[in-house]
Amino acid sequence: MVGSEHVTMVPSPPGQRWAADVNGQPVEVLAPSNAVLLDVLRDKVGTLGVKRGCDLGTCGCCAVMVDGKPVLSCLTLAGQVEGASITTVEGLSDGAHLAPIQTCFATHGGSQCGFCTPGFLISSQALLDSNPNPSRDEIAEAIEGNLCRCTGYQQIIDAVEAAAALHRGETEAPAPASSPHPDPHPSGPGEPTMPPGHAK
């Protein structure tokens, strides 16, 4: 806020009931009638995975799915989507299991600092829901409203391609992200059964 000119805020209208279905759960909160969806999701519903990057619809960090369509929650009034079914990044995974798109973002380097990632995941998932076999150009079109400053997009497109293949069932899920040990346990192998390959 620059300057000393007097700005009297539009008085906050009293809270009204706002209800919607967020990530499969019915949600009812009190929100002013002029509330922006992003604010309601972050401050009232508590889905902090929805990120605020610019407030102007320029970065795509705040993308959420409303009835299956990606929208920028910073440019959407909560009232506009009253009663809708809203999916945020928190709603992509199935319980403890990541959705393919999430796994692939991790394994293909689609996420570095991770701040833009929720928005990219929503845009990409919305694409995959409607187009199971997108070309690289189609993927680029789907994520053109999302800004990423870390990855240079290339590995994001790789990730979406890989996730699409997973959705189609063409490939196995990639090996768990981080290591060749799918089930680490500190005590390690119990028996001294030696496979070949140890060094001299």
Added chain:
Amino acid sequence: MGGYKQQPGASKGEVRRDGKRVAGKQAFPPPGSGGSRPTMAPRDLAFIPETVGGQEPKPAGDHIHDRDRTGTTVGKPMALVDSNAKVTGQAWYGDDVRLPGELIGKILRSPHHYARIKSIDTSRVEALPGVVAVATGKDAPHRFGVLPVTKDEHAMAVEKVRHVGDLVACVAAVDEATAIEALSLFDIEWDVLEPVFDPKLGLEDVDEPIHWRGKYHLSRTNVQKRVFQEFGDRSLVNTPAASSHGSWTMEGVHHGFTEPHAVVAHWDPNGRLQLYTPQQVPHYTHRALSTVLDVPMHQINVVRTFVGGGFGGKSDPFPHEMCAALLAREAGKPVRITFDREEVYWINRGRHPSHINVKMTADEAGRISGFDIDALIDGGGFASFGHVTSYYNGVLATAPYELGSFHYTGARVWTNKPASGAMRGHGAVNTRCAVEVGLDEMAEQLAVDPIDLRLANLLPPHSRTISGFRITSNGMREALEKVREGSDWDNKFRQLPLGKGIGIGCGFFISGSGLPIHWDPKNFPHATVHIQVDMDGGVTVHTGAADIGQGSTTAVAQVVAEVLALPVEMIHVRSHESDTSPVDLGSYSSRVTFMNANAAIRAAIGIRDQLLKAAWEMLGYHPNVLVLNDRRIYYKHDPSIGVSYLQALHKAQEDTGALIARGAYRSPPMGGVHKGAAAGLAPAYSFSAYVAEVDVDVETGRVSCTNVWAAHDCGKALNPLAVKGQIIGSCHMGLGQVISEKMVYGRTGHLQNANLLEYKIPSVHEMPHVEPIIVESSDPEGPFGAKEAGEGPLLPILPAVVNAVYDAVGVRLRDLPLTPDVVFKGIEKAMKKDKIDDPEDLPCPRLTHGPLQPTLVERANLHRERDRLRQRSEDTSAYVNGVLFGFDPNVPLEDQVDGWRDADEPLPEQLAELGFAGRAWLKKEQRHMGGDA
């Protein structure tokens, strides 16, 4: 589906061969209950160096860490260890920290470019219902700044504001609406002063300099820092066979990280400050908070949240962090301040807008006889990292080429604009672009291929630059050769049709600053890592390294897992809190992989040695003949003689409890003695070479980059996936600077594009295809040979694109960014000069090799062999910059050459001929003027 398991092992259905219950079926298996995979995984010989019996090729020879390799993680692509938090939305960034009872803080910012504050009346603010705390500059009179030598910032303006958006006051209220309304109730009397926007005017005396440095102030100018550096034999430049003179204007560029700054401050019941902030350098914030709040450092806990992108823009201690702490102290409640995007631009710290003049000469043998650089950089309202930037703009151009002489004058001036600071490729980017384009121009005059010109002038591994930097590993030659081959350069350069072009650029960057800013490296190490292993076998690593998305946490986890031969999931890195982390300088100057991973390796070796000692006691075999692999320790000639990791661990803990070890990294003593010798000193340097292909629309001047071959020497790619990500990401950021990004200040000095719509960061559609090529020169001091990969890869993309545009349309452009208007103006000028009506008729530059070409190729071939031997340490003779010019490396150069200079101040007779920024040397400091003391 992927391996996201909140309960490790819970979903596995494996049965143990001995029929016992599978431990993984329980949520948290008790220690010693046995693993769920009964056979040991084979050693992964492909990732164990050939020097210690594996199969990983080591063309650069052996490395001190080869014996510590276990083939577990190093060199294997892996996802970042925190990526699951990021893809599930659980990563907590600054604004995601929500404490109970929080207040919302807002900052009142200056509407004036430059004004003195006569008075601030806060009575109406305090009277507003819902306002809980108010603070102004007088509540925090202590200065701070990221560099101890230039502490020129306050939490809020104390005496005057220095740019639009400078902090004036702050307020905390029960909600955002009240806080915003409160901002309009401050009654402030201003005394508006005459602002300065043009950095060129910054060299002139004014009535009211933006800062006053007392006896060190340079006359009455706005010069914050002036630099003079001269090395080498200046007589060599007098008879050039080729020369290039370029006068560059580079606009300011912003980091454009997606997460706006945010901070949460809370004074806990014991009166200790808990400050949550997305910081690259939490330790400097920690120091600054202590100074500003007048609270000892141990009463402050700085918690680094996840950082939503930094790139240098979150590495200063920030005034809003002080504001949040002040407000929270007054209110007795947590205070959260989150910036909007506009405020992000007002705090800035982006790349300096620069005016750079480069004169370069080459002699008849195609040797580079002189670099002559003059850089005037626009620092905006505060010093920030500018002291260092002023040096980097010159000295980081002293390699990778062997130079006959080097001359640099630089000046950083204050202007009434948001402060410039450190940004990815700090200080090196703009001059690097200028000299690489100059090389291209000289190659054209000499009628030689620009890649061959470079290959014939490279400094070898294990050498010294003209300014005394110690170069260890050096993969520059391999990088150049790889991009030449990958891009099919020899069939494209100067042969593509009009509008299509190909260009080359190189880069050179520090891998960690050799000098810690706040202390003498002799007194305290650069980085410290603590490791603790308790009876459950999990390894907790404490480090202060700030993961800003580059993957430093992953790198630390990887090297610990590698040394201990444990799955990386068993390594838990704790790096968020200053209470638990050893002091660390944070993530800047590309130091984290090099310094922290080195410290982590040392700490992990400490743990490993305790385990091996226990195994020795149990097995009777000396640690020298024991092998670690996949949670087991065994006799290397008979693997059935062994103990599990956990057995060894429990044995080792018998008398001491949890195993503890620490490791530290300190850079070796290096560098010269001249003033500024420490700037640019690093324990290792990274090298890179890019070839870029562009399409230029000659009718509109629109440039689009289509393909990039990007080779970067990172020493050893600990995690190739992350290294490639850094290379591609660097390309993206550098491409933005060269094609579209600029901070636009209007005639009135206002920043006109403080949003992400008009500040044009390349979208997915502007992004070329990047072919990342990893070059591994195996740095002798790097962790497993690794060097930096985060900043250096940004440098070459700028000159590669500018050179490619020349190849496409034959126009040398020296105003960045190359927006269509700039390019088309250049095309129009060329048309006028050649009297052409249709831009489609523009002549394309072509190359016929001159007589020098075979000479250069021959020299490059000789040097290739020289470099190979030096890289492998077979040739250990001394090599200093100057050998190419016939000097003896064993005799001080000043004894061999009349007039060999090694100077940090101009001679009186030089003053008249200094470049524009060099004119700062015409001024005297106050202490020499008999004035203000």
